Amino acid sequence: MRILITGQHGQVSQALQQRLQGLGELIVLGRDRLDLANPEHIRQQVRAQRPDLIINAAAHTAVDLAESEPDAAFAINAIAPGILAEEAKVLGVPLIHYSTDYVFDGTKAAPYTESDTPNPLSVYGQSKLAGERAIAEVGGEYLILRTSWVYSNHGKNFLLTMQHLLQEKPQMRIVADQIGAPTWAGSIARSTRALIERWQGGAAGEWGIYHLTAEGETSWFGFAQAIAQQLRAEGKACAELEAIPSSAYPTPAQRPLNSRLDCSRLQQQWHVSQPHWQDALRECLAAQH
Structure with missing residues (x-):
């Protein structure tokens, strides 16, 4: 099997490059080989490679920067996925x-399901939602995660920013009113492999949109606390943490206060x-040593 991975x-x-080993030939197209802002170039590359599966792991992910460069965000996050x-x-x-919790406005009291109506607050969220819709309009067999x-x-x-700053600064103020699930890229790749194996084995669920985040929930402050705890356990210097509201840390892009996603449909459909x-954080941290 030839698996084309963008990014x-x-x-x-x-x-993905680490965890899909052994499933087939991985064709990884980075920026030097694939210009996602150039629709014709995307078509040429896909046709030249003739893959058995396409995984779009590339995105414009600079959430605040997207506010000042919407055209770049939409080219990569909205137009390119439709062409793929x-x-x-x-x-x-x-x-x-792969898509994002930022397609929602965060005003719902409970975790979001796939049937909830998106209402993105930021250009990044708007561009990712446009990408989802472009894929859905084309139809075919697709998974939007x-x-x-x-x-x-x-x-x-x-994680990496906190590990660095917590050891540098005496005190840090971290947003505590945005709630979600920190999700390790290793878990996403592992789940992607499981989905590919179900599909290959003839046990595919329905195609479409699914939520895929870690279990449980916390705030950015709670996530920072967990990182600090690990640093202290290793005997390293660590900043004191102070919880603050989002209003005390203004950013160009507005973030949803509730980023919790209900992932039960993925379990039901694809097991x-x-x-x-x-x-997952413990496993990720263990891999650093």
Whole structure:
């Protein structure tokens, strides 16, 4: 099986390259080989590779930067996924695409289900929702996996930033009123592999949109506390943490206060479940040593 993965150095792509080993030939197209802002280039590359499965792990993920460069965000997050879906449909192969909790406005009191109406607050969320809709309009066999608060031992993310800053600063103020599930890229890749194996084994569930985040919930402050706890356990210097509301930390892009996603449909349809966020964090931290 030939598996085309877009993106090379992103958190999810790196995890996929590690965890999909042995499933087939991995064709990884980074920015140097695939210009996602160029629709014709996307078509040419997919047709040249003729994959049996396309995984779109590339995205414009700079949430605040997207506010000032919406055209770039929409080119990569909205237009490119639609073209990948068209090419996948022509080839008669599935597309796996990753989306985000930021398609919701966070005003719901309970975790969001796949049938809840999206209402993104940011350009990033709007561009990701447009990508979902472009894929759905094409039809064909696709999985859109909405995840949240992705971190790993690679790239730019909350875990690595916190590990660095907590050891540098005496005190840190962290937002405590945004609630969600920190989700390890390794868990996302592991679940993606399980989904591919179900499909290959003839045990696929329904195609469509699914929520895929770690079990449990916390705030960014709670996530920071868990990271600090690990640093202290290793005898390292660590900042004092202070909980603050989102209003005390204004950002160009507005974030949803409730980012919790209900992942029960993925379990019911595909029999794929996620670890608790604290267990996944421990596994990720263990891999650093």
